[in-house]
Amino acid sequence: MPTAAPSRVEDAVNRRRGDLIELSHSIHAEPELAFNEHRSCAKAQALVAERGFDITPNAAGLDTAFRASYGSGPLVVGICAEYDALPEIGHACGHNIIAASAVGTALALAEVADELGLTVVLLGTPAEEAGGGKALMLQAGVFDDIAATVMLHAGPIDIAAARSLALSEATVRYLGRESHAAVAPYLGINAADAVTVTQVAIGLLRQQLAPGQMMHGIVTDGGQAPNVIPARAEMRYAMRATDSESLRELESRMAGCFAAGAVATGCEHVVTEAAPAYAELKPDPWLASVMRAEMVRVGRSPVGEDVEAALPLGSTDMGNVTQVMPGIHPIVGVEAGGASLHQPAFAAAAASASADTAVVEGSIMLARTVVALACDDAQRERVLELQKRRAS
Incomplete structure (x- = not known):
């Protein structure tokens, strides 16, 4: 040297x-x-x-x-x-x-x-x-x-x-149908409820996570007025794991949670993955x-x-x-x-x-x-x- x-x-x-x-x-x-x-x-x-x-x-x-x-x-x-x-x-x-x-x-x-x-x-x-x-x-x-x-x-x-930790992010959008929350709630399809079901599913999943796996997110759209059944709701979640292979496993399980909200409420849902993953x-x-x-x-x-x-x-x-x-x-x-x-x-x-x-x-x-x-x-x-x- x-x-x-x-x-x-x-x-x-x-x-x-x-x-x-x-x-x-x-x-x-x-x-x-x-x-x-x-x-x-x-x-x-x-x-x-x-x-x-x-x-x-x-x-x-x-x-x-x-x-x-x-x-x-x-x-x-x-x-x-x-x-x-x-x-x-x-x-x-x-x-x-x-x-x-x-x-x-x-x-x-x-x-x-x-x-x-x-x-x-x-x-x-x-x-x-x-x-x-x-x-x-x-x-x-x-x-x-x-x-x-x-x-x-x-x-x-x-x-x-x-x-x-390896990381990926996804935006999940739920699409339902508006209706008056008091006059005809039965005509609506509540996208905000889809978010709630999804968050409950994610909360229950946490007990079964592999070491190093974690997820955290926010609701970016949950409706605009309390007397209107929300036809649109959106959430953004980050997923992390000790390595990329474990992250892919977590992403698959999170996809099931995202789908659960749609199935339970009758909404459609679209998942957009942020690129690139870390x-x-x-x-x-x-x-x-x-x-x-x-x-x-x-x-x-x-x-x-x-x-x-x-x-x-x-x-x-x-x-x-x-x-x-x-x-x-x-x-x-x-x-x-x-x-x-x-x-x-x-x-x-x-x-x-x-x-x-x-x-x-x-x-x-x-x-x-x-x-x-x-x-x-x-x-x-x-x-x-x-x-x-x-x-x-």
């Missing part, structure tokens, strides 16, 4: 500390929803554009996706930036931290790209919360030349080899071990490997990426006073001093992990060989 490379990337991050924190705070201050992250997308590109990265906008035909490349080495490493927020509660998942740390990692690696034979690719990946930007970009070939991909996520604790994270063991060592080096206390395996955290379209190439999605702890992801208190914490530390240390840890990959002949050859097989 070029002995100066790890310290050079660390120094590069520290030099840009102010810029990276400013970027994190700026994205946090203007939260934007999936596929509409126009300001955040532009902000994420600005620093790497100044550094001379070659930027391809609208990657995969997505308005708020981009690919920014630096260097010409044979080892192509991707760094994913997310920047979408949540409805009403803003950056309660800390995607501003993800974006800023990804930019910091890319800027740091640009300093050593030539000597390490790297091509550094910063990927702006929209719509992680809903829409699967990475999965769409993967399908469109944006990742085809990339040998390994890294990113990090904020959370309440430090986890080097983070796992996630696969479970498959962290690369070697990259995760390097990341764990980096966490310890900077004074963090990552959970043990036994805890990692038993603690899948939500779902992410980064799972789709790690199913086809080596990658990691570590969790970097942010002090949030006991709050967890998708809570308003975590949104506030995502612009705190602890979050700023996560941006800087996260950038350093990811950059040094990539440097370790580039400098380990056996591991470098491993990921290059896997990429070659994917391309053939």
